[in-house]
Amino acid sequence: MIFxxxxxxxxxxxxxFIKAFWYIRIKSxxxxxxLNAIPIPEQCLYFYPKAKPQTQFPGEIFATAPSATLFGQxxxxxxxxxPQDYLMFxxxxxxxxxxxxxxxxxxxxxxxxxxxxxVLGNEMSEIRDQIEQTEDFEKMVQIAENYLFQQLxxxxxxxxxxxxxLQQLNWExxxxxxxxxxxxxxxxxxxxxxxxxxxxxxxxxxxxxRFNAAMKGRMKRPQExxxxxxxxxxxxxHNHLLRDFKQFTGTVPTRYDLEASLIY
Numbered sequence: 617m618i619f620x621x622x623x624x625x626x627x628x629x630x631x632x633f634i635k636a637f638w639y640i641r642i643k644s645x646x647x648x649x650x651l652n653a654i655p656i657p658e659q660c661l662y663f664y665p666k667a668k669p670q671t672q673f674p675g676e677i678f679a680t681a682p683s684a685t686l687f688g689q690x691x692x693x694x695x696x697x698x699p700q701d702y703l704m705f706x707x708x709x710x711x712x713x714x715x716x717x718x719x720x721x722x723x724x725x726x727x728x729x730x731x732x733x734x735v736l737g738n739e740m741s742e743i744r745d746q747i748e749q750t751e752d753f754e755k756m757v758q759i760a761e762n763y764l765f766q767q768l769x770x771x772x773x774x775x776x777x778x779x780x781x782l783q784q785l786n787w788e789x790x791x792x793x794x795x796x797x798x799x800x801x802x803x804x805x806x807x808x809x810x811x812x813x814x815x816x817x818x819x820x821x822x823x824x825x826r827f828n829a830a831m832k833g834r835m836k837r838p839q840e841x842x843x844x845x846x847x848x849x850x851x852x853x854h855n856h857l858l859r860d861f862k863q864f865t866g867t868v869p870t871r872y873d874l875e876a877s878l879i880y
Contacts, residue, residue: 617642617643617644617645618641618642618643618644619640619641619642620639620640620641620642621638621639621640622638622639622753623636623637623638623639624636624637624757625637626761626764627761627765629765629768630761630764630765630768631710632710632713632716632775632779632783633709633710633713633714633716633717633764633768634707634708634709634710634713634764635658635708635709635710635713636708637705637706637707637708637753637756637757637760638704638705638706638708639703639704639705639706639753639756640702640703640704640706641702641703641704641751642698642700642701642702642703643700643701643702644700644701645700646700647700648697648698648699648700649876650672650695650696650697650876651695651696651697651698651876651877651878652693652695652865652872652873652876652877652878653671653693653694653695653696653877653878654693654827654828654831654864654865654877654878654879655689655690655691655692655693655824655864656690656824656828656880657689657821657824657825657828658689658708658709659687659688659689659708659709659711659713659714659722659725659814659815660686660687660706660707660708660709661684661685661686661706661707661709661732662681662684662685662686662687662704662705662706663683663684663685663704663705663706663744663747663748663756664681664683664684664685664702664703664704665683665703665705665747665748665750665751666699666701666702666703667699667700667701667702668680668681668682668683668699669681669696669697669698669699669702669704670696670697671694671695671696671697671729672694672695672697673692673693673694673727674692674693674694674866678695678697679729681729682729682730682731682732682733683744683748684731684732684733684740684741684743684744684747685729685730685731685732686725686729686730686731686732686735686736687725687728687729687730688714688722688724688725688726688727688728688730688815689722689725689726689727689814689815689816689821689824690726690727691726691727691816691820691824692727693864693865693866696878703751705747705753705756705760707760707764710782710783711782711783711813711814712778712779712782712783712813712814715773715812715813715814716771716773716775716779716813717764717767717768717771717773718736718767719773720735721811721812721815722812722813722814722815723811723812723815724815725815726815726816732744739763743759743760743763746759747759747760776799776800776809777798777799777800777801778799778800778801778806778809778810778813779813780798780799781795781798781799782810782813782814787822788821788822788825788826789822789850792806792807792818792819795818806818823860824864826849826850826851826860827857827860827861827864828879829849830845830846830848830849830851830857830860831877831879832879832880833845833848833849834874835874835877835879838874842854842857842858842869845857
């Protein structure tokens with residue numbers, strides 16, 4: 617199997633909105649096994665110029681992703697089936713970045729694989745067609761940035777203090793009232809504006825951030841007792857982590873195949 621992974625930051629003018637661009641290329645002579653995917657704290661635009669992946673959420677059948685897919689905040693575990701000839705280009709938004717660029721509440725896209733053309737119009741179809749005509753990462757970035765610069769000229773949602781708070785590191789370890797104070801909002805206003813920017817509540821998003829950090833730690837130290845992982849990543853105790861583990865993976869640690877998991 618040939619595997620290529622590339623990434624880079626956006627142009628400085630776009631960085632308040634765009635966290636990074638990713639590129640993954642896979643060529644395999646044999647079919648690949650499904651991957652266990654936990655919800656990742658991010659909102660993205662995906663482009664699949666070649667064969668499309670398939671995703672299965674609990675209680676559903678595998679569904680093929682659109683060629684250009686908008687995926688809001690995930691909250692559920694899933695399985696991902698990657699084709700043998702696979703190319704993915706991904707635009708990862710800053711927390712709240714999509715909302716500010718397009719003035720569209722992210723509550724509409726939670727756990728949804730949306731055709732981006734249906735959401736963003738025919739212009740997105742043109743971008744998709746341009747990206748499908750190349751396999752070069754830098755050319756894809758250039759196409760994406762040209763489109764995003766045009767959107768930047770039309771931005772109608774000015775940055776507020778809450779947008780600065782969302783991009784701070786480790787904010788999930790702070791008290792909600794303190795975060796609201798930093799954002800110059802009441803706690804209720806903070807939660808409402810957070811919800812429209814990310815699609816989920818601050819408390820839930822904080823749980824996602826903590827759990828993802830813990831799972832990355834577990835990937836590095838798979839033999840480490842779960843209670844040690846819990847302590848290292850800010851959980852009250854082993855049971856606190858176990859509750860999140862069951863919710864975000866759909867099973868318990870002893871039954872979870874860590875080697876067949878998509879964790880990043």
